[in-house]
Every structure is written in C-alpha cells, then in structure tokens.
Amino acid sequence: METLKIVKIGGQLIDNDVALNSFLDDFAQLDTPKILVHGGGKSATKLAQQMNIGVQMINGRRITNAATLDIITMMYAGKINTKIVAKLQAKNTNAIGFSGADGNSIISVKRPVKTIDYGFVGDIKKVNIQHLQILINHGITPVFCAITHDKKGQLLNTNADAVASELAIAFTENYTTELYYCFEKNGVLEDITNDDSVIETIDAENYQTLLENKIIADGMLPKLSNCFHAIDHQVEKVHIGKSTMLLHKNTKHTTIQK
Structure with missing residues (x-):
C-alpha cells in the first residue's frame, strides 16, 4: 500500500521565515503523497496582545472567546495558510489551502462545558476525504489550518495536532x-534546557512514568495524547522532532509506539 505522510508544523517554525523556508524545502522534497497541517498559536497570541485582547491558556489549551476566534481565523486561515501555500508554489509543490469548512473536510462539535469552558473550541467528529483524495491523485498537496466547522455555520478553533492525527486516521483505509x-526541538526532551536529552522512544508504559514525573507537561500533553490516539487507530508511524527527520531517518527524534 502506498504511503501518505501527514506533517504538522508549529512553534517557531511558523514565526521564523528562515526556519519556515528550511522546513518547506524538506517538505517539498518528499516524493510520496503528503498533507501539511499548521498551527500558528504564537502568531495569534502576538496579534491578540497588539490588539489588547487577553490570552488565556489552561493545560496547554487556548480559551477561545469570540474576539479570539476572529484573530485565530485571520491568522490561521488567512495570513499563515496563504503564505505557506505561496511558498510551496515557489518550491514547485502545487498546494491548496484548507480550513475544515472548505469542502466540508472536517466537522467538529463545540467542546461541552464541564469544569472548564473553552469557548469556541471544536472537538473533531468526522473527516471527509473524498475530495482530498481527488486532489492528491492529481498531485496537489492540501495545506490545512487549525480551523474546523460544525456544519451549522460556526467556525471552531481546533487543536492542530488533533487535525493532523484525525486526517492520518481517516486515510488509513487508502494508505x-x-x-x-x-x-x-530535536524531539520530546527529558530536560527542556538540554536539546540533546531526546527521549527516542515513548510507549504506553514509559509515557505514564513521564507524566507522573511531570517531564511531559503543558503544550506537550495534548500533542502526546494525539500521538497515541493515532497509533491506536492504525496509523503506522508517529514521529516528533525537527523537519530533518522527514528526509533523513537517522536524525535523532522521538518515535511513538504502542
């Protein structure tokens, strides 16, 4: 069966043009079908601060009120997505930008209020891949931002790691x-101040130990949760690290396995 690579970028790779160009050079060289998913939380936070709109995070997750959703939509589906698509075109990778609303690709529901009200945050319920498959068959690379919709006209801020994970799961029947x-970073680090302290393999057993010792915390919590969710749903491989791992398998990074 042919391989499909779903690649998610975030952090300083998006905010730094040199780092972004270096990543896109590697991504463009992938000779298998591929999908790119991007976040942009730091850029959205910076814009919110410039506009005097407060930013609230709980356990690595953003609280999204109406004003924050407007900023996220502008940054994710607008500036960042279009910029990445344009840069890929310059690298001879034909790409099309997507939110979850485009082509009814990713349907979510607004996260129910339990102990925390996350606001306009979406939990993914369905991924439709038929039209994406047609594009991939014609050599076109979908580029997804972390915005989904509820099929009732409401856009929802959605964790980009979850978008990547659910896309990977949805395509397991075809690839x-x-x-x-x-x-x-080089991967998941045992010591956040030491870039060489990469935890090369994380499985269900040592994951619990890492959680108990608070080595994995904050924004890494939802990322690892999505990694294991993908592995538990027939995704073949999950890797975390610098973009050099895309082309060079001997690059030190973190691999997630059962």
Whole structure:
C-alpha cells in the first residue's frame, strides 16, 4: 500500500521565515503523497496582545472567546495558510489551502462545558476525504489550518495536532499513513534546557512514568495524547522532532509506539 505522510508544523517554525523556508524545502522534497497541517498559536497570541485582547491558556489549551476566534481565523486561515501555500508554489509543490469548512473536510462539535469552558473550541467528529483524495491523485498537496466547522455555520478553533492525527486516521483505509510533528526541538526532551536529552522512544508504559514525573507537561500533553490516539487507530508511524527527520531517518527524534 502506498504511503501518505501527514506533517504538522508549529512553534517557531511558523514565526521564523528562515526556519519556515528550511522546513518547506524538506517538505517539498518528499516524493510520496503528503498533507501539511499548521498551527500558528504564537502568531495569534502576538496579534491578540497588539490588539489588547487577553490570552488565556489552561493545560496547554487556548480559551477561545469570540474576539479570539476572529484573530485565530485571520491568522490561521488567512495570513499563515496563504503564505505557506505561496511558498510551496515557489518550491514547485502545487498546494491548496484548507480550513475544515472548505469542502466540508472536517466537522467538529463545540467542546461541552464541564469544569472548564473553552469557548469556541471544536472537538473533531468526522473527516471527509473524498475530495482530498481527488486532489492528491492529481498531485496537489492540501495545506490545512487549525480551523474546523460544525456544519451549522460556526467556525471552531481546533487543536492542530488533533487535525493532523484525525486526517492520518481517516486515510488509513487508502494508505499506509505516517504522522510527523515537526517543531524547533530535536524531539520530546527529558530536560527542556538540554536539546540533546531526546527521549527516542515513548510507549504506553514509559509515557505514564513521564507524566507522573511531570517531564511531559503543558503544550506537550495534548500533542502526546494525539500521538497515541493515532497509533491506536492504525496509523503506522508517529514521529516528533525537527523537519530533518522527514528526509533523513537517522536524525535523532522521538518515535511513538504502542
């Protein structure tokens, strides 16, 4: 079965033009079908601060009120997505930008209020891949931002790691899917101050130990949750690290396995 690579980028890779160009050079060289998913939380936070709109995070997740949703939509589906698509075109990778609303690709429901009200945050319920498959068959690369919709006209801020994970799962019937989370670090670090302290393999057993010792915390919590969700739903491989791991398999990084 042919391999499909779903690659998610975030962190400083998006905010730094040099780092973004370096990543896109690697991504463009992938010779298998591929999908790119991007976040942009730091850019959205910066714009919110410039507009004197407060930013609230709980357990690595953003609280999204109406004003914050407007900023996220502008940054994710507008500036960042279009910029990435344009840069890929310059690297001879034909790409089309997507939110979950485009083509009814990703349907979510507004996260129910339990102990925390996350606001306009979406939990993914369905991924439609038929039109995406047609594009991939014609050599076109979908580029997804982290905005979904509820099929009732409401846009929802959705964790980009979850978007990547659910896309990888949705395509498992058509491909052997591999999921890559690329950011500025070498992988999941045992010591956040030491870039060489990469935890090369995380499985269900040592994951619990890492959680108990608070080595995995904050924004890494939802990322690892999505990694294991993908592995538990027939995604072949999940990797976390710098974008050099896309082309060079011997690059030190973190691999998630059962």
